[in-house]
Amino acid sequence: MGCESNSRNATPPKPAIAPGAESIRARNVAANFEIDPRIPALIPGFDAPFFQAGLAGYSDAAMRIIARRLGCPYCVTEALLDRTLLAGGRGFAKADLGELHDNVPGGREDHPLCGQIMGSDPDEMAAGARKMIERNISDDDPHAGFQTIDVNLACPVKKIKSKARGGHWLRDPEGAIDILRAVRDAVPADVPTTLKIRRSWDDTPDAERNFMRIFDAAYEIGYAWATVHCRSVQQKYVGPSRWHVLRDVLATRRDRVVFGSGDIWNAEDIFRMIEYTGVSAVSVARGCIGNPWIFRQARQLMAGEEPTTPTITEQRDVLLEHFQLSAAVNGEHKASFLMRKFGIRFAEHHPDSETVRRGFIAVKSIADWRAVLDAHYTGEAAETRDSALAMQR
Numbered sequence: 001m002g003c004e005s006n007s008r009n010a011t012p013p014k015p016a017i018a019p020g021a022e023s024i025r026a027r028n029v030a031a032n033f034e035i036d037p038r039i040p041a042l043i044p045g046f047d048a049p050f051f052q053a054g055l056a057g058y059s060d061a062a063m064r065i066i067a068r069r070l071g072c073p074y075c076v077t078e079a080l081l082d083r084t085l086l087a088g089g090r091g092f093a094k095a096d097l098g099e100l101h102d103n104v105p106g107g108r109e110d111h112p113l114c115g116q117i118m119g120s121d122p123d124e125m126a127a128g129a130r131k132m133i134e135r136n137i138s139d140d141d142p143h144a145g146f147q148t149i150d151v152n153l154a155c156p157v158k159k160i161k162s163k164a165r166g167g168h169w170l171r172d173p174e175g176a177i178d179i180l181r182a183v184r185d186a187v188p189a190d191v192p193t194t195l196k197i198r199r200s201w202d203d204t205p206d207a208e209r210n211f212m213r214i215f216d217a218a219y220e221i222g223y224a225w226a227t228v229h230c231r232s233v234q235q236k237y238v239g240p241s242r243w244h245v246l247r248d249v250l251a252t253r254r255d256r257v258v259f260g261s262g263d264i265w266n267a268e269d270i271f272r273m274i275e276y277t278g279v280s281a282v283s284v285a286r287g288c289i290g291n292p293w294i295f296r297q298a299r300q301l302m303a304g305e306e307p308t309t310p311t312i313t314e315q316r317d318v319l320l321e322h323f324q325l326s327a328a329v330n331g332e333h334k335a336s337f338l339m340r341k342f343g344i345r346f347a348e349h350h351p352d353s354e355t356v357r358r359g360f361i362a363v364k365s366i367a368d369w370r371a372v373l374d375a376h377y378t379g380e381a382a383e384t385r386d387s388a389l390a391m392q393r
């Protein structure tokens with residue numbers, strides 16, 4: 001379970017972006033782009049206008065480290081319920097949202113890292129946020145904990161015991177603001193707080209007003225930035241992300257650091273969204289599941305270079321690395337289960353994707369994983385394809 005439940009949202013729909021955005025020359029935008037200096041000033045190392053989103057069930061330390069090795073400058077954990085945090089992970093993990101260990105920082109390589117929190121009660125949210133920050137204090141390594149705390153007012157998963165949380169707060173702006181204030185007050189002044197929010201509850205004018213009320217309040221209270229997912233809560237993950245809504249919001253709030261989310265399927269989409277909406281950075285979500293190379297390609301676009309497709313050999317290396325990292329984080333048994341869903345998405349890059357996909361689905365151990373890699377990612381066919389790709393480069 002997680003923010004994605006109720007539908008098979010990890011599967012990309014057809015790209016459906018804002019009218020007119022298709023004609024933006026994303027490569028020109030990328031090659032001339034300069035990061036808003038306020039972002040690296042606040043989070044050293046956050047040096048490019050994209051990051052890996054929180055993705056419940058996926059974005060654990062293993063996925064984050066793979067993304068970082070391929071150029072992702074900043075990652076967000078999946079939403080962790082304040083009560084899960086306060087209970088030390090007991091009692092809620094299976095029945096509810098994010099699991100505690102998926103949100104454990106992955107050490108020196110896993111920073112800068114943003115810990116995301118979600119909940120129903122301002123005091124519990126404040127206590128949860130403090131608990132997250134305690135990890136920073138108890139560790140000798142200044143890079144080991146969370147550099148930012150993100151409040152989730154976006155998750156569409158149904159309320160439990162009729163308590164608002166996530167995106168449901170968009171129907172109660174004053175309650176949402178109490179949560180934002182409580183978390184900001186609880187977190188030390190030198191730790192930035194940020195917000196993840198949907199563009200509105202639904203398409204009514206009242207819902208739009210509620211969004212604006214919460215959005216403006218967040219900046220007044222001292223939130224560093226908001227990431228706006230341009231779908232309504234009612235849309236869940238279906239239908240186009242309405243980039244024009246964000247463009248209209250930014251037209252009257254140009255001085256703010258705002259990030260965008262929704263319908264980022266390839267590296268060019270990042271720069272299309274930036275140009276179309278005016279956001280300072282973009283969250284990469286479903287577009288990076290099984291495609292961590294999107295981050296390398298985005299950096300190549302910024303350097304004015306042709307983005308490179310991963311060779312079969314590169315894919316093999318990353319697939320093995322990801323399994324090994326996942327086994328270190330989750331243990332081999334759980335990693336085998338988790339890696340199947342990544343395998344399905346990684347297989348899309350392989351010329352014989354259906355056979356490879358079936359191979360990954362049957363994996364029960366690292367030995368099985370290696371066997372799929374040996375069967376499909378090495379040998380003459382792989383070498384021939386890699387040489388063809390090398391010629392194209």
Ligand SMILES: Cc1cc2nc3c(=O)[nH]c(=O)nc-3n(C[C@H](O)[C@H](O)[C@H](O)COP(=O)(O)O)c2cc1C
Nearest residue numbers: 003004053054055056078079261262263264285286
């Ligand atoms: C499987 C899945 C899990 C998600 N989990 C989270 C989460 O824990 N926290 C969060 O802020 N957003 C979460 N999201 C929302 C994404 O971060 C993102 O806003 C959304 O998918 C829209 O972007 P996209 O259309 O480019 O995928 C999740 C989305 C999916 C598909």
